Amino acid sequence: MGTENVKNMDFFFNPSSVAVVGASGVPGKLSGIILASLLKSRFKGAVYPVNPKYTEVLGIACYPSIKAIGKEIDIAIFALPAALTPAAVKAAAGLAAGAIIVSGGFGEADGWEYESEIKTIAADSGMRVIGPNCMGIYDTLTRLDTFFIADERIKRPKRGGLSMVSQSGSFAITAMDELAADGLGVARIISYGNKADVNESDCLDFLAEDDATKAVALYIESVDDGRRFVEAAGRCSAQKPVMAVKVGKGAAGSSAARSHTGAIAGRPEIYSAAFKKAGVVELHGYEDFICGCKAYGIRNEPLECRGSRVMIITDGGGMGVGIADACVQAGLEVAAPSADVVERLSAIFPAYFSMGNPIDLTGSVTDEWYARSLEAAMSGDNYDIAIVAALWGPPNLTDDLAKLLAWKARESGKPVIICSPGGAYSRKKAKLFMKEGLPVFTTPEAAVRAAAVLARGAAGRRRAI
Amino acid sequence: MGTENVKNMDFFFNPSSVAVVGASGVPGKLSGIILASLLKSRFKGAVYPVNPKYTEVLGIACYPSIKAIGKEIDIAIFALPAALTPAAVKAAAGLAAGAIIVSGGFGEADGWEYESEIKTIAADSGMRVIGPNCMGIYDTLTRLDTFFIADERIKRPKRGGLSMVSQSGSFAITAMDELAADGLGVARIISYGNKADVNESDCLDFLAEDDATKAVALYIESVDDGRRFVEAAGRCSAQKPVMAVKVGKGAAGSSAARSHTGAIAGRPEIYSAAFKKAGVVELHGYEDFICGCKAYGIRNEPLECRGSRVMIITDGGGMGVGIADACVQAGLEVAAPSADVVERLSAIFPAYFSMGNPIDLTGSVTDEWYARSLEAAMSGDNYDIAIVAALWGPPNLTDDLAKLLAWKARESGKPVIICSPGGAYSRKKAKLFMKEGLPVFTTPEAAVRAAAVLARGAAGRRRAI
Numbered sequence: 036m037g038t039e040n041v042k043n044m045d046f047f048f049n050p051s052s053v054a055v056v057g058a059s060g061v062p063g064k065l066s067g068i069i070l071a072s073l074l075k076s077r078f079k080g081a082v083y084p085v086n087p088k089y090t091e092v093l094g095i096a097c098y099p100s101i102k103a104i105g106k107e108i109d110i111a112i113f114a115l116p117a118a119l120t121p122a123a124v125k126a127a128a129g130l131a132a133g134a135i136i137v138s139g140g141f142g143e144a145d146g147w148e149y150e151s152e153i154k155t156i157a158a159d160s161g162m163r164v165i166g167p168n169c170m171g172i173y174d175t176l177t178r179l180d181t182f183f184i185a186d187e188r189i190k191r192p193k194r195g196g197l198s199m200v201s202q203s204g205s206f207a208i209t210a211m212d213e214l215a216a217d218g219l220g221v222a223r224i225i226s227y228g229n230k231a232d233v234n235e236s237d238c239l240d241f242l243a244e245d246d247a248t249k250a251v252a253l254y255i256e257s258v259d260d261g262r263r264f265v266e267a268a269g270r271c272s273a274q275k276p277v278m279a280v281k282v283g284k285g286a287a288g289s290s291a292a293r294s295h296t297g298a299i300a301g302r303p304e305i306y307s308a309a310f311k312k313a314g315v316v317e318l319h320g321y322e323d324f325i326c327g328c329k330a331y332g333i334r335n336e337p338l339e340c341r342g343s344r345v346m347i348i349t350d351g352g353g354m355g356v357g358i359a360d361a362c363v364q365a366g367l368e369v370a371a372p373s374a375d376v377v378e379r380l381s382a383i384f385p386a387y388f389s390m391g392n393p394i395d396l397t398g399s400v401t402d403e404w405y406a407r408s409l410e411a412a413m414s415g416d417n418y419d420i421a422i423v424a425a426l427w428g429p430p431n432l433t434d435d436l437a438k439l440l441a442w443k444a445r446e447s448g449k450p451v452i453i454c455s456p457g458g459a460y461s462r463k464k465a466k467l468f469m470k471e472g473l474p475v476f477t478t479p480e481a482a483v484r485a486a487a488v489l490a491r492g493a494a495g496r497r498r499a500i
Numbered sequence: 501m502g503t504e505n506v507k508n509m510d511f512f513f514n515p516s517s518v519a520v521v522g523a524s525g526v527p528g529k530l531s532g533i534i535l536a537s538l539l540k541s542r543f544k545g546a547v548y549p550v551n552p553k554y555t556e557v558l559g560i561a562c563y564p565s566i567k568a569i570g571k572e573i574d575i576a577i578f579a580l581p582a583a584l585t586p587a588a589v590k591a592a593a594g595l596a597a598g599a600i601i602v603s604g605g606f607g608e609a610d611g612w613e614y615e616s617e618i619k620t621i622a623a624d625s626g627m628r629v630i631g632p633n634c635m636g637i638y639d640t641l642t643r644l645d646t647f648f649i650a651d652e653r654i655k656r657p658k659r660g661g662l663s664m665v666s667q668s669g670s671f672a673i674t675a676m677d678e679l680a681a682d683g684l685g686v687a688r689i690i691s692y693g694n695k696a697d698v699n700e701s702d703c704l705d706f707l708a709e710d711d712a713t714k715a716v717a718l719y720i721e722s723v724d725d726g727r728r729f730v731e732a733a734g735r736c737s738a739q740k741p742v743m744a745v746k747v748g749k750g751a752a753g754s755s756a757a758r759s760h761t762g763a764i765a766g767r768p769e770i771y772s773a774a775f776k777k778a779g780v781v782e783l784h785g786y787e788d789f790i791c792g793c794k795a796y797g798i799r800n801e802p803l804e805c806r807g808s809r810v811m812i813i814t815d816g817g818g819m820g821v822g823i824a825d826a827c828v829q830a831g832l833e834v835a836a837p838s839a840d841v842v843e844r845l846s847a848i849f850p851a852y853f854s855m856g857n858p859i860d861l862t863g864s865v866t867d868e869w870y871a872r873s874l875e876a877a878m879s880g881d882n883y884d885i886a887i888v889a890a891l892w893g894p895p896n897l898t899d900d901l902a903k904l905l906a907w908k909a910r911e912s913g914k915p916v917i918i919c920s921p922g923g924a925y926s927r928k929k930a931k932l933f934m935k936e937g938l939p940v941f942t943t944p945e946a947a948v949r950a951a952a953v954l955a956r957g958a959a960g961r962r963r964a965i
């Protein structure tokens with residue numbers, strides 16, 4: 036396997052036809068949910084239900100077999116019991132370029148032999164296989180959606196620049212749902228499960244060359260071929276930011292991972308070293324994953340972060356102290372402003388103001404104070420990242436704040452991270468910042484996690500140069 | 501100062517009369533906001549606006565001075581510029597039992613001399629003073645509310661068992677707003693700011709004896725009299741759980757704290773040792789504070805947690821792995837189920853199920869599977885805490901889940917912590933658990949933080965016995 040796989044994977048992300056094997060109108064059946072979701076998502080290609088029991092399913096023609104469709108199919112989707120899957124997949128080989136097997140009961144349970152049969156079929160026929168035990172693909176470009184959970188329960192994000200590759204289906208859909216609720220768009224999400232064939236490295240090969248993907252986030256329980264992974268991840272990270280979380284770290288976690296996707300988790304230090312070598316920013320757990328996705332995924336072009344020097348601007352002194360603490364703990368620098376920054380700030384604010392780091396604008400704050408202090412602090416080469424903790428208690432803050440800060444952030448050319456903690460009002464206001472392309476977080480620690488991910492990314496790029 | 505202060509503080513939490521000095525109907529003025537909020541919150545005592553410029557404010561009689569009211573006042577509230585405050589407070593001494601000074605511009609800025617005058621007035625007259633540079637008191641029992649931020653912006657929580665004591669006003673209101681949005685109730689919240697007189701130890705003395713308070717959470721930037729703090733906190737923690745976050749840890753954080761409330765932050769190890777000695781559970785930052793408040797504040801009676809052995813039950817394998825990782829990192833035990841637990845589980849589930857720790861109930865999960873596996877895992881003496889990570893993708897889960905789990909949690913007598921991560925649907929469902937008295941969190945790490953706070957509390961009690 037090598038870069039030739041890039042070609043082999045392409046059709047998954049540009050399919051002109053999809054067959055749903057076993058599709059029926061019976062409520063609750065996975066294949067039926069997938070078919071309904073393909074029709075609802077306005078998938079751009081042709082959709083063929085395949086089921087010998089029906090001539091029509093959900094109002095469209097149903098075929099007794101893939102062969103009976105009478106043309107080559109790009110992707111055949113299987114949601115059958117494990118024991119029935121190998122024969123069905125074999126019948127598709129030579130007729131479909133690729134298969135997505137969403138059903139479980141394979142290597143993660145007691146179905147090793149079924150998984151091994153599927154591996155053999157893939158190797159012998161050249162048909163590429165995603166899964167088994169996965170969610171498949173959610174793609175905002177082609178509108179392919181094999182995620183078999185109704186969007187009342189799990190929201191589909193709008194189009195954006197982030198692509199996600201996950202061994203775990205539940206992790207992928209939960210993160211996707213949270214990012215959708217927060218207003219972050221995605222390009223492609225791939226849940227590859229037990230990887231009988233297609234694995235994280237294949238996905239990285241494709242995403243490296245994919246113009247729609249501006250940043251990549253990986254969830255990994257195990258990597259089988261470490262050398263190939265480092266090569267693929269390195270090629271991808273040379274093009275765009277790549278982040279990865281490796282779970283299954285302690286004895287408890289790795290045993291959990293084994294029974295989840297059949298993965299042998301391996302020692303965490305080895306993964307950390309591989310990530311570093313490949314220029315991959317390591318993420319630590321779910322919260323870090325979400326923060327990294329928002330920090331790198333919010334813009335169409337990746338944020339240019341050059342270091343770890345943080346300026347904190349707030350109207351709530353206590354929050355400022357907490358952010359400073361969290362920064363120091365995360366290895367970020369929170370240096371007092373140099374003479375030129377103080378001079379710029381002094382031209383704006385009365386002398387009794389707290390012009391340290393944090394800059395505390397107090398409850399008298401206005402939108403303009405925020406904008407002007409951000410400009411004063413970030414216009415020189417004193418700080419690499421700004422964290423603006425805008426508490427919404429002060430009566431003079433308005434909805435214009437988001438636009439003003441986004442403008443000043445663009446002018447500075449540096450990442451500006453927003454912290455908007457609190458309840459219903461603050462959560463509503465937080466959305467304003469996301470709309471303006473500023474990543475927003477609801478706790479001091481989450482904002483700091485995002486800053487730390489960007490700083491680690493900057494350090495990785497410096498090493499690579 | 502000693503336990504005699506308990507009596508001196510009482511009236512702040514049972515006042516029959518409050519004067520708002522400088523109150524007017526001018527929009528945006530702090531004293532006017534406080535007056536409006538006292539009238540709106542249905543404060544149980546008499547309210548007297550004091551302002552020589554008016555005979556009526558917001559429809560009630562206004563007095564030229566506190567003296568002119570003609571009776572003793574429990575609390576006089578001051579929201580005047582710092583320079584005008586000492587004279588106004590002095591005029592109230594002897595007429596009001598206590599003062600709450602919400603205005604800033606004192607020790608945290610360049611107003612040390614005003615603060616020192618206020619200290620002298622308090623010491624000479626015996627009038628107790630909360631503040632300056634604080635929010636004052638929000639009390640769900642007396643309905644006193646001096647928090648000068650409209651409840652459209654900062655929600656007031658309903659009545660509950662948690663009391664909060666905070667040096668920082670912004671921290672207190674942000675945490676309060678978040679807890680209110682999450683459905684957690686509180687008893688009393690005290691923001692004491694620069695503590696010209698009343699400090700954290702005075703508050704602890706009162707809360708130790710306060711039947712309405714079932715658990716206490718402290719936010720501290722600095723403590724002046726360490727010995728008195730350890731005594732007061734120790735007395736309180738003998739009655740109910742006491743948690744504390746100490747901020748201003750690194751050089752950056754402690755310098756931020758100084759310019760915030762004029763606090764000299766001191767070395768963090770000293771605080772950690774003092775907390776341990778006093779039986780106080782140490783919290784690390786804002787997120788830990790929120791998690792601790794929910795874990796200890798959700799029930800009317802404090803949760804009985806006896807150790808750090810965690811059982812994880814989920815329907816999403818990847819989330820289970822992440823929780824196991826986070827547990828191990830937080831020093832919690834995630835041991836595989838012993839023979840008797842496996843036996844109980846085997847009686848319920850087919851053999852191919854993953855009956856480890858986590859127990860992975862997969863996408864086929866039902867409400868009953870959750871309830872029965874929780875019962876099987878927690879009924880013996882194998883685990884101290886359960887973390888149930890209920891992802892809402894699986895189609896068979898219903899709203900009954902919360903009631904069922906609450907019932908099994910009560911039966912087990914052990915804390916059951918819910919993790920309900922994701923977007924809009926999961927956040928809505930999360931509220932069901934809070935209503936049933938189960939603390940719920942939206943990330944694996946947050947659920948683990950809550951478990952760790954309970955486990956640290958259990959360890960503290962074991963040390964104390």
